[in-house]
Amino acid sequence: MLFTPTVIKNLLKKPATRLYPFTVREPFPNYRGELYIDIDACIFCGTCARKCPSQCIEVDKEQGLWSCDPHACVYCGICRDTCPTKCLHMKDVHRKPMTERIMMVEKGEPPKPKKKAAEAAPKAEAEPKADDADKGESKKADAKKK
Amino acid sequence: MATTVIPFGPQHPVLPEPVHLTLKVEDEIVKEAIPALGYVHRGLEKLAEIRDYHQMIQVCERVCGICSMIHAVCYSQAIEELMEVEVPKRAEMLRVIWSELHRTHSHLLWLGLFADAFGFESLFMQFWKVRERIMDINEATTGSRVIVSVNVIGGVRADLSPEQIRWILGEIDIVEKEVRALQDTIMNDYTVKARTVGVGVLSKENAYLLGAAGPTLRGSGVAQDMRMLGYGGYSELDFEPVVETSGDCWARSTVRFRETLQSIDLVRQAIAKLPEGELAAKVKGNPPEGEVYMRVEQPRGECVYYIKGNGTKHLDRLRIRTPTFANIPPLLAMLPGCELADVPVIVLAIDPCISCTER
Ligand code: SF4
Numbered sequence: 001m002l003f004t005p006t007v008i009k010n011l012l013k014k015p016a017t018r019l020y021p022f023t024v025r026e027p028f029p030n031y032r033g034e035l036y037i038d039i040d041a042c043i044f045c046g047t048c049a050r051k052c053p054s055q056c057i058e059v060d061k062e063q064g065l066w067s068c069d070p071h072a073c074v075y076c077g078i079c080r081d082t083c084p085t086k087c088l089h090m091k092d093v094h095r096k097p098m099t100e101r102i103m104m105v106e107k108g109e110p111p112k113p114k115k116k117a118a119e120a121a122p123k124a125e126a127e128p129k130a131d132d133a134d135k136g137e138s139k140k141a142d143a144k145k146k
Numbered sequence: 147m148a149t150t151v152i153p154f155g156p157q158h159p160v161l162p163e164p165v166h167l168t169l170k171v172e173d174e175i176v177k178e179a180i181p182a183l184g185y186v187h188r189g190l191e192k193l194a195e196i197r198d199y200h201q202m203i204q205v206c207e208r209v210c211g212i213c214s215m216i217h218a219v220c221y222s223q224a225i226e227e228l229m230e231v232e233v234p235k236r237a238e239m240l241r242v243i244w245s246e247l248h249r250t251h252s253h254l255l256w257l258g259l260f261a262d263a264f265g266f267e268s269l270f271m272q273f274w275k276v277r278e279r280i281m282d283i284n285e286a287t288t289g290s291r292v293i294v295s296v297n298v299i300g301g302v303r304a305d306l307s308p309e310q311i312r313w314i315l316g317e318i319d320i321v322e323k324e325v326r327a328l329q330d331t332i333m334n335d336y337t338v339k340a341r342t343v344g345v346g347v348l349s350k351e352n353a354y355l356l357g358a359a360g361p362t363l364r365g366s367g368v369a370q371d372m373r374m375l376g377y378g379g380y381s382e383l384d385f386e387p388v389v390e391t392s393g394d395c396w397a398r399s400t401v402r403f404r405e406t407l408q409s410i411d412l413v414r415q416a417i418a419k420l421p422e423g424e425l426a427a428k429v430k431g432n433p434p435e436g437e438v439y440m441r442v443e444q445p446r447g448e449c450v451y452y453i454k455g456n457g458t459k460h461l462d463r464l465r466i467r468t469p470t471f472a473n474i475p476p477l478l479a480m481l482p483g484c485e486l487a488d489v490p491v492i493v494l495a496i497d498p499c500i501s502c503t504e505r
């Protein structure tokens with residue numbers, strides 16, 4: 001009985017749900033959706049790969065490859081926030097369902113060697129950290145085997 | 147009389163997550179319940195050994211599917227205490243706002259599921275319809291509906307603009323109005339009362355002795371709420387633990403209903419007291435050697451994090467004790483003597499979050 005007013009109100013109102021997928025809600029601008037990279041701005045520093053909590057990004061500085069496993073990505077946006085050149089972005093809609101596993105691989109121009117020589121100090125710092133990330137990877141693989 | 151054994155779960159229409167109970171019944175009356183857990187163990191605590199302490203925030207958020215924010219707050223507070231980081235006041239208040247929004251939507255979700263457990267489908271839909279506004283607030287302000295990911299060690303990484311604050315205040319006013327419209331139904335409707343009053347009674351002594359937590363404990367008349375410890379921004383807010391004394395399913399649902407309104411009020415208070423300032427303190431180095439024990443109040447009760455640092459970026463040990471884990475012994479005390487048909491209602495009344503429990 002006590003629910004009757006709610007029932008009557010609901011009868012007189014228009015439906016509370018949308019006719020998805022024919023009517024789609026406007027996405028919120030800050031939504032952390034599909035991740036994509038503007039590869040031309042990437043300097044292959046590897047910060048995103050080190051910071052990513054799910055360790056799903058791999059950066060190959062020599063060949064200029066940036067790859068990400070979108071199925072392992074948890075859409076936290078940490079890579080986007082820590083990227084020094086702000087070349088990672090997130091769309092305001094989620095990724096569409098897929099029928100097969102893919103790997104996002106982007107090829108860009110690796111940084112010029114002569115520029116590298118000029119920045120020898122930061123490079124030396126970057127390398128051991130990259131090793132760390134590798135260790136994390138191999139440990140992860142070990143854990144999986146166990 | 148002959149005893150029959152009836153398995154309840156791990157898959158059951160009222161259970162969102164898998165837990166198994168072996169029920170020994172004599173003529174529809176439950177005599178004993180034996181639980182079996184371990185269907186969704188994920189080994190998240192072990193990840194602390196291969197993920198650094200910043201990345202563990204994202205792992206801790208995924209301990210629970212509903213209150214990601216409060217797990218992350220608990221973990222961050224523990225690390226901040228270990229590293230002696232001072233969190234800016236604005237960050238503390240923002241954490242309170244999102245934590246209370248989480249509590250609101252978690253309780254609304256539960257109220258809906260509870261109505262579903264005793265077969266009141268339209269009430270279930272009403273609660274979930276109201277909840278959608280809170281989910282929208284989460285999505286618009288943080289970028290995700292449930293796993294908000296706004297915590298960092300030392301503060302938060304998202305802010306609320308004045309327009310957003312105005313919008314939130316308007317939305318929670320509507321939520322409050324819509325929730326109040328359902329108050330009479332969930333508390334006083336005779337069909338609801340027939341299924342909840344006097345069902346699954348847990349006495350005050352038993353609740354305390356068996357270590358119940360959260361609304362299960364407060365529904366039995368013990369005024370214990372970890373927010374009263376005054377962690378984070380809670381020391382500046384004015385509130386009292388919500389307590390009911392009858393100890394049955396009705397009391398537990400009433401506690402949660404009143405806490406929903408209380409959380410909405412806390413969001414308003416926190417917004418009114420939101421100071422200007424930094425969002426996050428700078429954190430340098432690794433957690434030193436040492437141990438920290440952190441307790442916070444989750445929607446389901448007291449959540450405990452134990453952290454042992456060893457001076458590297460990885461932790462020696464991360465131990466999480468979630469409220470559902472504490473609420474299983476009381477559940478086993480509630481079940482004997484009840485009717486078989488009341489088992490789903492009683493199980494749901496502790497708000498079981500099994501993936502939390504098994505981590
Ligand atoms: S952090 Fe940015 S610039 Fe550096 S490798 Fe990643 S995407 Fe490229």
Ligand code: SF4
Binds near residue numbers: 035055072079080
């Ligand atoms: S969004 Fe998060 S999980 Fe996904 S690639 Fe970036 S850092 Fe990794």
